[in-house]
Amino acid sequence: MDSPTSRGGSSTSSGRSSVIDSLRGCTLAGLRIPKEELRKKITLPEYMRLAMKEAIQAKNVEANTVTQLYQAAHTDGAEPPDMPESPLVVFINSKSGGRHGPELKARLQALMGEEQVFDLLVVKPQEFVQYGLGCLEKFAALGDSCAEETRGKLRVVVAGGDGTVGWVLGCLGELDKQGRLPVPPTGIIPLGTGNDLSRSFGWGGSFPFNWKSAIKRTLDRIADGRICRLDSWNALISMPAGEDLDTPYSLKATEETPLDQELEVEGELPEKVSCYQGVFYNYFSIGMDAQVAYGFHHLRNEKPYLAQGPISNKIIYSGYSCKQGWFFTPCSSDPGLRGLKNILRIYVKKVNSQEWEQIPIPSSVRSVVALNLPSYGSGRNPWGNLKPEYLEKRGFVEAHADDGFLEIFGLKHGWHASMVMVELISAKHIAQASSIRFELRGGEWTEAFMQMDGEPWKQPMNKEFSTFVEIKRVPFQSVIVHGE
CATH class of the missing domain: 2.60.200 (Tumour Suppressor Smad4)
Structure with missing residues (x-):
């Protein structure tokens, strides 16, 4: 694992100004990523998305609606689900980023399954860890190889400031204590004021000016990026x-x-x-x-x-x-x-x-x-x-x-x-x-x-x-x- 200041991941990015970070986002790179190709790459199968949503709302992975969704997806004759290459879920603090918060939430929901974008004003990360991931783990225990592979490949995106990122990281860390491995890696979309965590790991110090196109590139980078470690x-x-x-x-x-x-x-x-x-x-x-x-x-x-x-x-x-x-x-x-x-x-x-x-x-x-x-x-x-x-x-x-x-x-x-x-x-x-x-x-x-x-x-x-x-x-x- 690389640290942000080790060879191959320079810490010099932490000192760049917010303006320069924003200008770096003004690129056509996001436009070169086809929307449907990205959606297929990061979106969970529908029955998983809906089951996770139901488990979180009911605060119970054994809820009847969760069981029914699983059974419907695994009845004889049901088409096998498409396994996403790099499944993502997003936590967004819609209050961060000024007026961009609600717009970014809508954009993210349009790029993947709506149920994969969690507004922290509604769903707390500890609820996702207990019930959302718990739902995937239940399906895997029942013999669902697609759910097992999705759970193993899943990555988390946090759109918010340092406090929001720390909150999510802390909740994900509970998985280690509970022996529920692997712990999903976390990527960052900076929406705060300082964004020092984001800067330290190469995600920049500010929200890019052309975020509507840059967001596709960001999701693609999170899906494929290398993994580092962080002390807490x-x-x-x-x-x-x-x-x-x-x-x-x-x-x-x-x-x-x-x-x-x-x-x-x-x-x-x-x-x-x-x-x-x-x-x-x-x-x-x-x-x-x-x-x-x-x-x-x-x-x-x-x-x-x-x-x-x-x-x-x-x-x-x-x-x-x-x-x-x-x-x-x-x-x-x-x-x-x-x-x-x-x-x-x-x-x-x-x-x-x-x-x-x-x-x-x-x-x-x-x-x-x-x-x-x-x-x-x-x-x-x-x-x-x-x-x-x-x-x-x-x-x-x-x-x-x-x-x-x-x-x-x-x-x-x-x-x-x-x-x-x-x-x-x-x-x-x-x-x-x-x-x-x-x-x-x-x-x-x-x-x-x-x-x-x-x-x-x-x-x-x-x-x-x-x-x-x-x-x-x-x-x-x-x-x-x-x-x-």
Whole structure:
């Protein structure tokens, strides 16, 4: 399997601008793919499509309508179904992509069986995994070789932003836990603002201008593209009980879960703790960048008319960054805006080490980011393409999305972040780690800000007891279709 930065799949595509990505889509390549030929290649037999739809709606693979569809397709004299060469199903977030979402959904339904296009506002990916794929598996168990082959060849398309892609990947990952293999590979149609997952795997940073013709080419590439692997990371938050945490979708409350016992906690622990867990694919961050993102998200929710698309989102985001003091307030002028060193400790397991080690935090750093992909903040690579001699000197290895390591770096302030993003300078390299523990203690701070894959939240802090964030790699690697 190739990683997005390995030979044959360069990461340079992650740094291309959205405009260039869109212009690359303005090609006649899509016009050269006959519609009927594509439809035959990717469309499931009708009885399978209808049976999957019925199973999902009934939330029961044993529903009478499902059984009847199977029996009708396998009665004596029934014509054998045509086996698709590369069967696809699509998940689309019709709210993403501005006005393009509903139009794209209609276009996709016209290119394949309507029942193969799932609107995430109606059908959740976990329902498809349990009942849709469960239906195919039931048919295969009954001796349906076409259903068995379709289940084995099936690929998934996600039309949405990074959050939507992560949601679908997480649900598909449950198949590995349940022993229901293979896990279908996933291709991406970018509809979000940043689209860093899409960029990292060659699907571009924006929706192409001529999408009506380009979409045929995209589906064909997903059907035939090579397969890559992607690490995902579990974040466990353990905090003193009693504080309310307004969690984003990516975090869920869970039963009390102990921290890694190999690393002892200094000081006293509270009698009761509240725990939350979630999975991220791109990054986890603490500090000013998350605070700006939190304010922007709330502003956009309160005044949705201000954010009508990716460009307006970025303009508003930049303005909000200035308003929050990310650019114009010195670190020392306000305890609430000073460096993270005052409230944060970082422990890691470094490359080629199984021992926990505390690492220093530069005093000027106001945001700490743990990065998995070579794309952050709409296609930038703040970790950089480091020279072999520097890697050796720092004890680092070349960064890939499937190497089992997170790259930890710091941003000092908005000006520093801006220069990092345009690649005039590099971020403050802190560590490269297979496991991370962040420990936060309040002091004069009553709250901090965190975000996972663009979903920010306000994290309350306690003066007497620490809040911990422990990050470890999920054993299963997601399966991604590369676009180049």
